[in-house]
Amino acid sequence: MAWDTEGTKRRILEAAVDEFARLGPDGATIDRIARTAGVNKERVYNYFGDKRGLFSAVLRSELAKVAQAVPVESFAVEDVGDYAGRVFDYHEAHPALSRLMRWEGLSFEGEVPDEAQRRMYYGYKVRAVERGQQQGTVTTALAADHLAFLVLALAGWWSAVPQVARMLTGEDDARERKRRRASVVEAARRLARPEDERIHDMRQ
Numbered sequence: 482m483a484w485d486t487e488g489t490k491r492r493i494l495e496a497a498v499d500e501f502a503r504l505g506p507d508g509a510t511i512d513r514i515a516r517t518a519g520v521n522k523e524r525v526y527n528y529f530g531d532k533r534g535l536f537s538a539v540l541r542s543e544l545a546k547v548a549q550a551v552p553v554e555s556f557a558v559e560d561v562g563d564y565a566g567r568v569f570d571y572h573e574a575h576p577a578l579s580r581l582m583r584w585e586g587l588s589f590e591g592e593v594p595d596e597a598q599r600r601m602y603y604g605y606k607v608r609a610v611e612r613g614q615q616q617g618t619v620t621t622a623l624a625a626d627h628l629a630f631l632v633l634a635l636a637g638w639w640s641a642v643p644q645v646a647r648m649l650t651g652e653d654d655a656r657e658r659k660r661r662r663a664s665v666v667e668a669a670r671r672l673a674r675p676e677d678e679r680i681h682d683m684r685q
Contacts, residue, residue: 490528492518497539502577505584506536537594540585543578547571548602556613556673561632565669568636569662579641603629610673619673632669639665 496517500509511532515522529535551567553559572579585593593599606629613619619628639646639661643653651657 486528489518489520489524493520493525493528493535494539494542497535498543498577498581501536501539501584502580506533506588509536511535533594536585536588540581541595541598543575543581544599544602547575547578553606553609554612556609556619557616559609560670561613561619561673562666562670565632565636566662566666568633569639569665572637572640573658576640576643579637583641606633613673617675617677620675622676623672628673631672635665635668635672 493514496514497509500514500517503509509532511522511525514535515525518525525535529538551564551571553564556564607626610619610625610629614621614625623631646661647653650661
């Protein structure tokens, strides 16, 4: 019977997401990941190289998932607030992503694996802001790259520091989650609102 290589890789990656999110690339072990995935650890090494290689593959896979689940092309036609709300929803449903990103920041100094590829990925978000600025639907008071980063921070920081969110705003129940999401959507819209609209609002 043929070995299901892709299925095996998928199981390894799924096991590695949980392990790395909990313990980071230094605290995680290939033994535990292999055991959780139900494979011999030699297969992990054969498919992904060393532990850092597996960690990079996990991040690559998880970032590809969020890019597919929460696409954006142009804020000339797409609402910034709606986009921020969808990013918030994704992080709420997949809290491991924020943990993985924090572990990456702690574990690597300077350039991270796949950085050139990921710069291209983030570049799509910056261009979405630039298109909005060119069409007058997004403020030009902030540089496009900074605005893109700020919108992602608005949407993702709740999941990144849940203990701070709890201490400031209360328990993360359904009612509070709805309130947080509404604040993210409104804050992103206000942050991106063009100057002429702000002046109009002030005069009313």
